[in-house]
Amino acid sequence: MNAPLLSVRDLSLWYGRAQALFGLVFDVMPGEVLVLAGRNGAGKTSTLRAIMGLVPRVSGEIVYAGRPIRGMAPHAIARLGVGYVPEDRRIFTELTVAENLEAGRKPAPVGSPIRPWTIERIHTLFPKLAELSDRPGGALSGGEQQMLTLARTLMGNPQLLLLDEPSEGLAPLVVERIAETVRELKREGLTILLSEQNARFTEAVADRVLWLERGVLQNLIDNDTTDKNEKNR
Ligand code: ATP
DSSP states (O other): OOOOSEEEEEEEEEETTEEEEEEEEEEEOTTOEEEEEOOTTSSHHHHHHHHTTOOSSEEEEEEETTEEOTTOOHHHHHHHTEEEEOTTOOOOSSSBHHHHHHHTOOOOOTTOOSOOOOHHHHHHHOHHHHHTTTSBGGGSOHHHHHHHHHHHHHTTOOSEEEEEOTTTTOOHHHHHHHHHHHHHHHHTTOEEEEEEOOHHHHHHHOSEEEEEETTEEEOOOOHHHHHHHHHHO
């Protein structure tokens, strides 16, 4: 069996005196799509932000590609090959789509198995972004901005992609397109940890699902997902 790409052990997190995560333990295996599911406020965003080094009060162990990363700065974690797409779609609204993509360009970490992303490959994955190249980011629809945020993160050549609620606030057709993109990225060899509340989206992309409730991982086993897992092995 392969070693996990990401290993989380006893992860707890506090905002001031309020504890938001309680001793999470999970692994993300290379090449899988793992979905962190749970209601609003369950702690999904906090988990992703903790992995990315964006929350100061965290305890436990976070190991990426065999290397402890807890306490490292977000840009250093990104440089190791972790890409983070936050829920609030941070694009540069004044820059064009093409300029946004250039702004995301970073060399692939040494030894990364991922084929480096080029503007041409991004355009193949997101033909719509090719059409919109000269438009300012701020003029894009919600779904287009979500694609641009994801595409810009890919230009940083991550091996592990953290996606925070990629379907949120988007029309069903756009959600289906994003699910297809996630499956395509998995075929490219990326490992993906994403948070999601949309059951249909989860069903469409997940190899495994973890259920988070009030900051605690539940040991519920989703039979559908288990069956799907068995088929995928
Ligand atoms: P959502 O779907 O709303 O993003 P979530 O599952 O991602 O929910 P989190 O955003 O991680 O959940 O929130 C987990 C808990 O931590 C909630 O009780 C929330 O109120 C609290 N929390 C999140 N961010 C902060 C913050 N910056 N300061 C204080 N409390 C916070």
